[in-house]
Amino acid sequence: MSVETLREEALAQVGAAATQEELRAVDRRYLDKGGEVAKLLASIPSLDPAERPKVGRAANELKQAIEEAIAARRADLEAAELAAARSGAGFDPTLPAAPQERGSLHPITQVRREVEDVFLNMGYAVLDGPEVERDYTNFEALNFHPDHPAREEYDTFWCRAEGSAESGSDRLLLRTHTSPVQIRAMQAMDPPIRAIVPGRVFRHEQPDASHEHTFHQVEGLVVDEGVTVGHLTGTLKGFLRELFQKDLDVRLRPGYFPFVEPGFEFDIRCPFCLQPDGASAGCRVCKKSGWIEFCGCGMVHPNVLRACDVDAERYTGFAFGFGLDRLVMMRYSIDDIRYFMSGDLRFLEQF
Ligand SMILES: [Zn+2]
CATH class of the missing domain: 3.30.930.10 (Bira Bifunctional Protein; Domain 2)
Known part of the structure; x- marks a missing residue:
């Protein structure tokens, strides 16, 4: 599988993760030891020496891109969960209060x-x-x-x-x-x-x-x-x-x-x-x-x-x-x- 295909596939899965649990599964699939990115890195020594640096760089960029996408998605999911909890679907008194909007004098x-x-x-x-x-x-x-x-x-x-x-x-x-x-x-x-x-x-x-x-x-x-x-x-x-x-x-x-x-x-x-x-x-x-x-x-x-x-x-x-x-x-x-x-x-x- 090419690095580009791998990237598209991973980012699509991050975007499709609807819960924190699903997101953690995507994280494991790509970033864990034995995950897709690790497999890609492991394949480098077997490559033609001229190809190695290029693939190494691409693999590291891929890893970073997936990490960033997961962090952003996690923040979105947390915000959505908080909003849902606050909207009354089960009141949770341990949640932090909604931020107070401060006005100013006219x-x-x-x-x-x-x-x-x-x-x-x-x-x-x-x-x-x-x-x-x-x-x-x-x-x-x-x-x-x-x-x-x-x-x-x-x-x-x-x-x-x-x-x-x-x-x-x-x-x-x-x-x-x-x-x-x-x-x-x-x-x-x-x-x-x-x-x-x-x-x-x-x-x-x-x-x-x-x-x-x-x-x-x-x-x-x-x-x-x-x-x-x-x-x-x-x-x-x-x-x-x-x-x-x-x-x-x-x-x-x-x-x-x-x-x-x-x-x-x-x-x-x-x-x-x-x-x-x-x-x-x-x-x-x-x-x-x-x-x-x-x-x-x-x-x-x-x-x-x-x-x-x-x-x-x-x-x-x-x-x-x-x-x-x-x-x-x-x-x-x-x-x-x-x-x-x-x-x-x-x-x-x-x-
Ligand atoms: Zn004047």
């Missing part, structure tokens, strides 16, 4: 915790609030009158609870921003107030690479005597220094939000293409501009303070809010916001 959760740590270190409280809100706390108390045009920018999911009003201040909705928690905070606490509000918010939007119906914001609120725009800028700069471990230039542009006056768009130097001189060279994240629109902010509107029974003559405050999803997307170069809520393990396992 990237949004990881960065949210980082943000919370920075603000906790600055003496802020971290507040939470309900995701279903009344029109009053989501809009009216934040200086959006019922027919305020800015309401149209917030594509709102309206809800109707049994017996709830269909119009007016008591209408229920999924909060469109985390700002209602600021109202709740000012209603519940006396100044000084220093708090951030991370949380989920909802907009009735057509999802695309940069829009989701469910996303995350972090808002901040400080109310005290003598609070100024300087405090706002200094606080955000300090936060960004901790978050990016870089000193970033910032700029304020006028921006309109009903609940602040004056209101600003807060831009930061792009931390991803920052040069040693403090300028940013321009990259994909900042769309070559060197600046990133980081958040909206401003001084809390006196109407908002009054709606919460805070003495607007005595106290001033600042507020800011940024998108947590966008921050995570920048940090990890994620180009589609829809990955976050997709539940796709191929995405989540990367964090």
